[in-house]
Amino acid sequence: MELTGAEIFVRCLRDEGVEYVFGYPGGASLHIYDALYKQDEVKHILARHEQGAAHAADGYARSSGKPGVVLVTSGPGVTNTVTGIATAYMDSIPIVVFSGQVATSLIGNDAFQEVDAVGITRPCVKHNFLVKDVKDLAETIKKAFYIATTGRPGPVVVDIPKDITAHKTEYHYPKSVSLRSYSPVTKGHSGQIRKAVDLILQAKRPMIYTGGGVILGESSKQLTEFVRLLGYPCTNTLMGLGAFPATDPLFVGMLGMHGTYEANMAMHECDVLVAIGARFDDRVTGELSKFCPHARIVHVDIDPSSISKNVPVEIPIVGSVDNVLRDMIKLVKESKQRPDKAALQAWWKQINEWRSLECLKYEHSDKVIKPQAVLEKLYELTQGDAFVTSDVGQHQMWAAQFYKFDKPRRWINSGGLGTMGFGLPAAIGVQFAHPGETVVCVTGEASIQMCIQELSTCKQYSLPIKIVNLNNRYMGMVRQWQEFFYDRRYSHSYMDALPDFIKLAESYGHVGMQIDKPSDVEGALKEAFKLKDRLVFMDFITDQTENVYPMIAAGKGQHEMQLSPCHRDTSAERELA
């Protein structure tokens, strides 16, 4: 039987096992929406803005490991998703975005709501397609999912002209596809792996630096086994948090600009660096010329272009983390060589000295709410088991520092693009992927306003997300840089004319709370978590002057961290000066 393109589209999603599509309708996608209406296997979630739909699909993907699916209309529908697509691209998140397009006969005519979707999204997708014949539709959709989810994952856009969704053809969804120009490597080169293990076992001051690739590659178990087998220190990037249990004594915290003192010092002093699924981002390395001066470097990554891009690597291993780690674990177990006990002991002694500085220490207050204290309480009350999404700014860094993630896919944030507005819609996707689980969105009063309309989506689908708004009445991260590097000229970083967040939440049908006393923090959180089936917007009025520490300023090396004022005049600071 022949089906229309729109019907084929819906059948493809069903056969691909897609449960949710996050979208927003419009002229060019009306045939598809009509086909969606006539079935109930693929559920459509209506966002309030296409950016929200894209972030929701992204949050769904990050928290579940399954691809997120987006459906938008042509023109403004696509342009509104671009931020969401770029966000997914920078963090290698598998989403598939379907956009309506004007009819093929009109393409290129400046037709109503026409934009060159393939052209606009080209620089921020893993790949994209324009479907020109209904006979190609099913195979193109299969390819899109295949490309998005394999190798280094990433967003794929499929642009579908309106007439294609009306044309008819036989439906057949291919079980698999192959592309002659695309065959991601998975197995690592055995000779390289052997060389790497030799080097790793010879290390006197080893360091294991891991990133988002471990989570994307579902390899937390192997990583944990590998690190524990060796007894070496392990650090995670912002994107890798949860890949190794944060409460394990071998974990030295996040590294990089706002990472821990011990993680950054250990990076600087290590003699063998094992980078796994991490891409030597500039927020991590600090000044490149000062980066890891003593280290011989092993780098495991599925994408050859991540290797030796910023930092030259001695032993590159192209392969997927899970395979390579499995091979490495096997070799370590088989090898007669053992890590040098005495050297390792001395190394841990040094690391523990750095640790004893307690670099995340902050000044407590009983007058004004310290943002860090809210997050410590949040961690304690959720027992480290919540899904935490975040926006971008100081609150994001504090959440990363103070919420100890023991499991992967629980920490959902935009690292590469740093997209304000990500947190709330991402939480929507997370909640759909994990109904019944606690989902918290940590945000700031500036970020939350960038996708605030999604409160309406939360109402429609009864999503009991808990919003922790750390309201410092500033674009805190911007203010911090202006304080440090622009002589306190706070140019346009003050958030004036803020809405009454309680009333705002209430007008969307949710519960709103404002908390301005430190003694009320715990009670408010407890009360919010008791409201199991309600979205609660907690507006914490926090210290306006608090800064994120420690910090590597621009041009500085990892060993040149600036510590918080409550460390001033400690021996370490003197040493640094």
Place this chain on the structure above:
Amino acid sequence: MRHIISLLLENESGALSRVAGLFSARGYNIESLTVAATEDPTLSRMTLVTRGSDEIIEQITKQLNKLLDVVKLVDLTEGAHIEREMLLIKVEATDGAREEVKRLSDIFRGRIIDVTDRAYTIELTGTGDKLDAFLQTLGKTGIIEVVRSGPSAIARGDKGLHL
């Protein structure tokens, strides 16, 4: 260093813009780029000339290989290869210049492919250097129009770039 990178690309409309977009987005320079279909109509062959340090060339080849439209890639500069470029040039050919232009063209093994009573059109093939030399010899005066194809290149020996 100057590198000649040869690519087999999917012969699809978006492929060229993906390659060109990659270069502009990442700030790599393109000295020249030529592309045309091959004996297999689903593939086109691109010759791309670029300059950069070893690190940059390594990134360029890795990034190109990542594009789904790139089926095969070889950096011809890594081995022995032959490079050719074609020049089409229209030159004033009146009075004394008429003889002189023909003579120079002969010396460079050019071919006159169109003639009017005021001008010659010459076709000349060779390395970029040779074409430069010819242009220099002609001098500025008298040149009506210059069209250069950009280099095409192929590896020496009996092996070809295939699927």
